Amino acid sequence: MFRHILIPTDGSPLSVRGVLTGVNLARALGARVSGVHVMPPRPFGDFDENTPVYAGLTPRDWREHHEKAARQALAAVEREARAAKVPCSSGIVRDVLAWKGILRFARANKCDAIVLGSHGRGALGGLILGNETQHVLARSKIPVLVVR
Amino acid sequence: MFKHILIPTDGSTLSRKGVKAGIRLAKALGARVTALHVIPPYLPVMYAGLDGHVGGAARRTFKSNSERAARLALAVAEKEARAAGVRCTTRFTTDPEPWGGILRTARVAKCDAIVMASHGRSGLGGLLLGSETQRVLARSKLPVLVAR
Numbered sequence: 001m002f003r004h005i006l007i008p009t010d011g012s013p014l015s016v017r018g019v020l021t022g023v024n025l026a027r028a029l030g031a032r033v034s035g036v037h038v039m040p041p042r043p044f045g046d047f048d049e050n051t052p053v054y055a056g057l058t059p060r061d062w063r064e065h066h067e068k069a070a071r072q073a074l075a076a077v078e079r080e081a082r083a084a085k086v087p088c089s090s091g092i093v094r095d096v097l098a099w100k101g102i103l104r105f106a107r108a109n110k111c112d113a114i115v116l117g118s119h120g121r122g123a124l125g126g127l128i129l130g131n132e133t134q135h136v137l138a139r140s141k142i143p144v145l146v147v148r
Numbered sequence: 149m150f151k152h153i154l155i156p157t158d159g160s161t162l163s164r165k166g167v168k169a170g171i172r173l174a175k176a177l178g179a180r181v182t183a184l185h186v187i188p189p190y191l192p193v194m195y196a197g198l199d200g201h202v203g204g205a206a207r208r209t210f211k212s213n214s215e216r217a218a219r220l221a222l223a224v225a226e227k228e229a230r231a232a233g234v235r236c237t238t239r240f241t242t243d244p245e246p247w248g249g250i251l252r253t254a255r256v257a258k259c260d261a262i263v264m265a266s267h268g269r270s271g272l273g274g275l276l277l278g279s280e281t282q283r284v285l286a287r288s289k290l291p292v293l294v295a296r
Contacts, residue, residue: 001176028149129286138277145293
């Protein structure tokens with residue numbers, strides 16, 4: 001069945017459900033997993049790394065904040081995978097649009113399925129589907145498992 | 149992992165992708181499957197043309213035609229399942245909205261996952277997600293695997 005399952009995460013509690021199901025499925029199928037976090041690209045153009053550009057924050061502060069969030073989100077995937085003895089790698093992708101980054105990573109790493117939570121950070125409640133999830137579903141060429 | 153997978157099919161070529169993916173997953177996980185076809189309710193001739201219903205058919209003709217279509221669609225799934233050595237039951241149910249029948253059956257039959265194709269009969273090409281798939285995704289409490 002699936003050999004390499006991609007688990008996108010933004011670190012939110014809702015996306016953690018996708019992480020758990022993705023790792024469980026990989027264990028049941030003998031597959032490996034890749035965690036991916038999509039980070040927005042640096043928005044400050046040519047500003048110097050250490051010059052405050054907004055509210056006393058420098059581009060370096062901005063980058064460090066996002067990198068920390070990415071590491072925390074991916075650490076959750078790695079922790080679950082290790083506990084389930086599932087081979088795991090993880091990566092950070094830079095893209096303005098999370099769904100684009102997810103699909104690009106899936107292509108580049110030859111993943112054959114994506115498992116993700118129905119909502120991420122931009123949750124609007126249980127009724128509708130999360131924005132990025134919807135975009136991934138509409139454009140993915142590989143099967144997508146949506147977890148509530 | 150999953151023990152009982154629901155596979156809705158409308159009998160279209162596109163929905164067969166969902167049937168195939170669902171049965172492959174069930175085989176890999178040692179799960180059983182329930183194949184489901186949802187029949188629209190009978191509409192008298194005065195509503196002909198609405199909702200894609202072909203008007204003019206007598207209630208009895210409508211019933212026998214739609215049940216034959218259901219059996220045809222389900223026979224395809226049953227054959228695939230038998231070939232793969234997966235335990236398979238088939239059902240059809242009547243509901244004005246396919247997604248409603250799908251979610252009701254998932255509850256009644258105690259399924260723990262749904263596998264369906266991204267598009268069914270009214271597929272509009274690869275760009276968007278099929279409407280019933282989208283509605284199932286929006287309302288399902290169970291994980292949904294969308295196959296392409």
